[in-house]
Amino acid sequence: MTRWLIRLFIKDSEDTSKPSVRAAYGNLACVAGIFCNLLLFAGKFTVGTLFGSVAIAADGVNNLSDAGSSVVSLVGFRLGARPADDKHPFGHARYEYLAGLAVSVMILVIGIELLKESVAKLIHPSVVEFGLLTGAVLVASILIKVWISAFNRRIGTLIGSETLIATAADARNDVVSTSAVLVASLAASITGINRLDGLAGLAVAAFILYSGFGLVRDTLDPILGAAPDPALIRHIEEKVMTYPGVLGIHDLMLHDYGPGNRLVSFHVEMSAAADVLASHDVIDNIERDLARDDGLTATIHYDPVVVDDPHARELREFVRSKAAELEPAAAIHDLRIVPGNSHTNVVFDCAVPPEYLTARDHRGTKLTTALRDAVKERWPDHFCVIRLESNYGAAQLEPDHKH
Numbered sequence: 001m002t003r004w005l006i007r008l009f010i011k012d013s014e015d016t017s018k019p020s021v022r023a024a025y026g027n028l029a030c031v032a033g034i035f036c037n038l039l040l041f042a043g044k045f046t047v048g049t050l051f052g053s054v055a056i057a058a059d060g061v062n063n064l065s066d067a068g069s070s071v072v073s074l075v076g077f078r079l080g081a082r083p084a085d086d087k088h089p090f091g092h093a094r095y096e097y098l099a100g101l102a103v104s105v106m107i108l109v110i111g112i113e114l115l116k117e118s119v120a121k122l123i124h125p126s127v128v129e130f131g132l133l134t135g136a137v138l139v140a141s142i143l144i145k146v147w148i149s150a151f152n153r154r155i156g157t158l159i160g161s162e163t164l165i166a167t168a169a170d171a172r173n174d175v176v177s178t179s180a181v182l183v184a185s186l187a188a189s190i191t192g193i194n195r196l197d198g199l200a201g202l203a204v205a206a207f208i209l210y211s212g213f214g215l216v217r218d219t220l221d222p223i224l225g226a227a228p229d230p231a232l233i234r235h236i237e238e239k240v241m242t243y244p245g246v247l248g249i250h251d252l253m254l255h256d257y258g259p260g261n262r263l264v265s266f267h268v269e270m271s272a273a274a275d276v277l278a279s280h281d282v283i284d285n286i287e288r289d290l291a292r293d294d295g296l297t298a299t300i301h302y303d304p305v306v307v308d309d310p311h312a313r314e315l316r317e318f319v320r321s322k323a324a325e326l327e328p329a330a331a332i333h334d335l336r337i338v339p340g341n342s343h344t345n346v347v348f349d350c351a352v353p354p355e356y357l358t359a360r361d362h363r364g365t366k367l368t369t370a371l372r373d374a375v376k377e378r379w380p381d382h383f384c385v386i387r388l389e390s391n392y393g394a395a396q397l398e399p400d401h402k403h
Helices: 002-009 019-051 054-080 094-123 132-159 162-191 195-224 230-240 276-294 310-326 363-378
Strands: 246-256 262-271 296-305 331-339 344-352 382-390
Touching: 002 019, 002 132, 019 054, 019 132, 019 162, 054 094, 054 132, 054 162, 094 162, 094 195, 132 162, 162 195, 230 246, 230 262, 230 276, 246 296, 246 331, 246 344, 262 276, 262 331, 276 296, 310 331, 310 344, 310 363, 344 363, 363 382
Parallel strands: 262 296, 344 382
Antiparallel strands: 246 262, 331 344
């Protein structure tokens, strides 16, 4: 059914990099969710009211809130698809992240409300009647929610949407909660222990709250600026290193302005002896290929490196080796030598994880001091000028200056 819906409603469905196709996927998932959840609300709320089950009625209200969540997601997709303008030059795709956060908060609210209802049911239990109609409605609800969860997860994974992945998790929670309600209602009807309905509600509320907190954390991450996926960083680094003349890459930063709208910047090291125009042409090719193949808007800085100076090469290898010994997470780049009358300055950058710059034990400062002392001990007339900086990506590839 999923494939049929995609073929029926989405043109050029395989080209998910196009904003219009992405928005069409999101709209389809949201409209399907609204329709199914309204249908489930009507059925479960009616049955719960008629047969006196607060758990079934609450589960129906949960479906109504799910329909509301789908409306919020639909608005998020429509706003996120708006093109860039003067006030928002990087587009509006982050609206989708906000929609995902709203859905996650709604899940928490549902969990809190169900918790309150379940406690009240435990304190003041009422007779739960279980009939064929009740069972049929709950089983139908479970089957529909299984499909909604799978449908949203498939589309969410396909287009990289945290909003739809959150919606899929919400539907999965509904499968668990409705299954618990079905078992509790049947058990209460057979045993006459009406508090089972409230106990089932408590268990479901705890599960929903646990899931909701996790979803809030996941949807907040891209809004706050989470570290990029290490696999993506590694892919960029390895891809760049395949181009002719590239000796190393550092200072890589990835900026996420919403799904399908990412900017990347980094420095590439190339031989200072190479033709500048030829090196610039290689950089242009890298930027074009990243845009075409990976959907990344790249800004690349060219760093010329002296590769035919034996002393510079020896210094570079010594500092890199010492840094790896002291702090494996550190990366050395942009090393150059500035000779003087009384001493020689060794200037380089040292990239470390962000927490090193703010650590109370002064890990970053201790590292630069140790590197400075090590160079001084080896070459007494050398003085290190070190710029400590944050490494925003994963472990960066060290340049190979032996070639």
